[in-house]
Amino acid sequence: MADPSFRLRVVYGKTGRLRFLSHLEVARACERAVRRAGLEYAVTQGFNQRMKMAFGPALPVGTAGLAEIYDVWLKRFVAPDAVLSALRDTTPDRLTPVSALYVGEREASVAVALTLADYEVVVGHPGRGPVRMAEALEDVISSEVLEIEHKGARKVYDLAVCLPEGARMSEDDGRSIVRLTVRMGAQGSLRPDALVREALRRAGLSDEPVSVTRLGLRPEEARA
Amino acid sequence: MSDLWARVEPLLAGVERPARYIDSEFGAVHRPKEPYRVALLYPDTYELGMANQAVAILYDLLNAADGVSAERVYVPWKDMATAMRAAEVPLFTLESVSPVASCDLFGITMPYELTCTNICEALDLAGIPMRAVDRRNDDPIVIGGGPCAFNPEPVADFFDAILVGEGEDAILEIVEAHREVKSRGEDRSAVLRRLAAVPGVYVPSLYTPADASGPARPLEGSGAPAIVTKRVVDDLGRFRSPSCPVVPFMDVVHDRANIEILRGCTRGCRFCQAGMIYRPVRERTSDAVVRDALLQLRCTGQEELSLTSLSTTDHSQIEDIVRRLSAALRGRAVTIGLPSLRVDAFGVSMARLVSEGSRGGLTFAPEAGTQRLRDVVNKNVDEQDLIDTVRVAFGEGWRRLKLYFMIGLPTETDDDVRGIGEIVSRVLATAREVVPPAQRGAIKIAVSVSTFVPKAHTPFQWEGQLTLEQVRDRQRVLRETMPRKGVDLHWHDSEVSFLEGALARGGRDLSRVIERVWRAGGGFDAWTEVFSLSRWTAAFEAEGLDPVTLASAPRSTDGHLPWDHISSGVAKPYLIRERDRAYAGVVTPDCSFDGCTACGVCPELGVDIVLAGEARG
Numbered sequence: 070m071a072d073p074s075f076r077l078r079v080v081y082g083k084t085g086r087l088r089f090l091s092h093l094e095v096a097r098a099c100e101r102a103v104r105r106a107g108l109e110y111a112v113t114q115g116f117n118q119r120m121k122m123a124f125g126p127a128l129p130v131g132t133a134g135l136a137e138i139y140d141v142w143l144k145r146f147v148a149p150d151a152v153l154s155a156l157r158d159t160t161p162d163r164l165t166p167v168s169a170l171y172v173g174e175r176e177a178s179v180a181v182a183l184t185l186a187d188y189e190v191v192v193g194h195p196g197r198g199p200v201r202m203a204e205a206l207e208d209v210i211s212s213e214v215l216e217i218e219h220k221g222a223r224k225v226y227d228l229a230v231c232l233p234e235g236a237r238m239s240e241d242d243g244r245s246i247v248r249l250t251v252r253m254g255a256q257g258s259l260r261p262d263a264l265v266r267e268a269l270r271r272a273g274l275s276d277e278p279v280s281v282t283r284l285g286l287r288p289e290e291a292r293a
Numbered sequence: 294m295s296d297l298w299a300r301v302e303p304l305l306a307g308v309e310r311p312a313r314y315i316d317s318e319f320g321a322v323h324r325p326k327e328p329y330r331v332a333l334l335y336p337d338t339y340e341l342g343m344a345n346q347a348v349a350i351l352y353d354l355l356n357a358a359d360g361v362s363a364e365r366v367y368v369p370w371k372d373m374a375t376a377m378r379a380a381e382v383p384l385f386t387l388e389s390v391s392p393v394a395s396c397d398l399f400g401i402t403m404p405y406e407l408t409c410t411n412i413c414e415a416l417d418l419a420g421i422p423m424r425a426v427d428r429r430n431d432d433p434i435v436i437g438g439g440p441c442a443f444n445p446e447p448v449a450d451f452f453d454a455i456l457v458g459e460g461e462d463a464i465l466e467i468v469e470a471h472r473e474v475k476s477r478g479e480d481r482s483a484v485l486r487r488l489a490a491v492p493g494v495y496v497p498s499l500y501t502p503a504d505a506s507g508p509a510r511p512l513e514g515s516g517a518p519a520i521v522t523k524r525v526v527d528d529l530g531r532f533r534s535p536s537c538p539v540v541p542f543m544d545v546v547h548d549r550a551n552i553e554i555l556r557g558c559t560r561g562c563r564f565c566q567a568g569m570i571y572r573p574v575r576e577r578t579s580d581a582v583v584r585d586a587l588l589q590l591r592c593t594g595q596e597e598l599s600l601t602s603l604s605t606t607d608h609s610q611i612e613d614i615v616r617r618l619s620a621a622l623r624g625r626a627v628t629i630g631l632p633s634l635r636v637d638a639f640g641v642s643m644a645r646l647v648s649e650g651s652r653g654g655l656t657f658a659p660e661a662g663t664q665r666l667r668d669v670v671n672k673n674v675d676e677q678d679l680i681d682t683v684r685v686a687f688g689e690g691w692r693r694l695k696l697y698f699m700i701g702l703p704t705e706t707d708d709d710v711r712g713i714g715e716i717v718s719r720v721l722a723t724a725r726e727v728v729p730p731a732q733r734g735a736i737k738i739a740v741s742v743s744t745f746v747p748k749a750h751t752p753f754q755w756e757g758q759l760t761l762e763q764v765r766d767r768q769r770v771l772r773e774t775m776p777r778k779g780v781d782l783h784w785h786d787s788e789v790s791f792l793e794g795a796l797a798r799g800g801r802d803l804s805r806v807i808e809r810v811w812r813a814g815g816g817f818d819a820w821t822e823v824f825s826l827s828r829w830t831a832a833f834e835a836e837g838l839d840p841v842t843l844a845s846a847p848r849s850t851d852g853h854l855p856w857d858h859i860s861s862g863v864a865k866p867y868l869i870r871e872r873d874r875a876y877a878g879v880v881t882p883d884c885s886f887d888g889c890t891a892c893g894v895c896p897e898l899g900v901d902i903v904l905a906g907e908a909r910g
Binding site for chain 1: 298594626
């Protein structure tokens, strides 16, 4: 019989200057935080034994996240509040865990279960006045297909599939805020800042997104 | 002091690997309000610099001192440097994002000759005058240290002072001396004179460099010592290994917990500068190593532990250390690494102990292809020992082996180079003998061949280095005689080794060449993808210096060397004697096993060998 293990789901933020970390860097930092916390973690079998962990979908370098997720399998049950407190002490600031709870062993992985991601893209600077891009954004979205070149590779996104809920625009202190829901799939997920850049380009504006934040991940049937 | 983050942040979206510049790692120390501030530079990128244990030790010691803070600085990669210059952002410390120029002391480690152009880059980006002579009272004191301090002359003009030897005791004495003079409101020249009185500190501006008429000598009335003798820590037990060093986010070189289990190596390899300048051997006790290792693993969360030193399996209690650590770490997916293995069954048994059933790769360094040449360089490895070791290792399940060799060693002939191919053939044949036929395809021998570069303070410091053409010829012989199947052959870039040779034994006038290369766009010369020999040869020519003479012309043991005023404690007559024994093919035993060989270090420095156990075996 296999050793018992307890699958703990940790929700954490990736904010401030730590948004410049890559997914691998975040994963390594979280793994080391678990080790520092003195938790008894399960390890994978095989030639190179590793801590048994699973991460949610990757966030690009430069994109912040408010509710990112990893699962870690523990060899002993420890009260979630105690785990959360220990992890808060051992995780670098700005990668701070916000919740920890146990989930069933048979529950689907984060990547399979949570396929929708809500994003906020901020354009412009406080006090400078809103960036007039609503029309251009609608124009991009209604064009159905978006072609993006990234690091020399060309990717084509079917926007009807990638953007199930359209864009919501608002203003705050003179900045324009775009909220988007992106569906993630096996072909990779559309970067919301790429969509906004395309809208800015079509509107003939030289502005750039100043921040991109993933607000959370949710399953297909839920609504924001 | 000002926080530059608001000006740095907008640059990060446009550069590679922004994690190099964001600080915030676990273990980073933030003490921005301390009255005395030190910036510690490793003159290369973050991912290389974070591996440096000396900087980690100094960071730890300084941040534990009253009224002192230390922050890390690395050289921004070219994309970031360009962005910083365009935005007029000066070189900044990671922790408080403040200008390096606002610190009291700018410490620069000098790990490798080819980082010299990065020293120019860092000083320029910091807005600190490149040459010590041009600095004003409010500029930081720029202090160097590290292996290249043993011939500091090529970069001496860039430094106010250079510490020769180990820094644990000296760094705090330097800080105290600087604070004391500053508190009296005295000027920069008073600071320099006071620093020159700290044992082990060399203040280049107080010396006339070596020339044909004699070695470097102190200016009259300067009070500086005629010979600057290296600092050495008598007993490593006085200092604990850093218990909670900074844990990088990035995938850095040697990303692991490191415990220095011993310092110094007296095996006496005649080409090895580290073996001469870090004498004598001083071991930490098994109890201290185990205690500090477990503490560091717990505090950092690292998944790998390396027991570092120049010859780890020589530690008199290594078996006890490895057994205790293996037991304590079982089932925690933490691996233990031994960076250097003895070529014998004991080395393999230590590798077996740390491997917990998995079989990665083993690394051995025979260095030369024939017994004759191994005797010349005093590499006490017998070919039969190597073959026996390989038989044991492959018989026990190892399938990958890495072997280090050198070409260009003194007295080497083509036969010695062919000997490398022959010894690798015998290693392969032995491995195939003991590995079951179905698994023989998994046998991989990686052969890494570097070019010998004569270094200061070694018995070979007077030797000429092979010219580029000679190196290419020997590499051709190597390729022709190396078995192909099952062997991956790598050799070092001959142009990089040639330049390293020219810089390693140069004098004060080389600083003009270095600065010229930097001004012509040089920097990160240790990176082969940006290294340009033609930029260097043009600069040598413009300054009227010949790099071929510097690297390849043999020197007389009667002449003056640019580093004669720097003492490692090893007596020159010992080096000459060792050189004579090399040419006679006579080996010299290791004093930490077999008794004193009279190198002079212990009486000169007032120290002794420190073994943790009864004896080495």
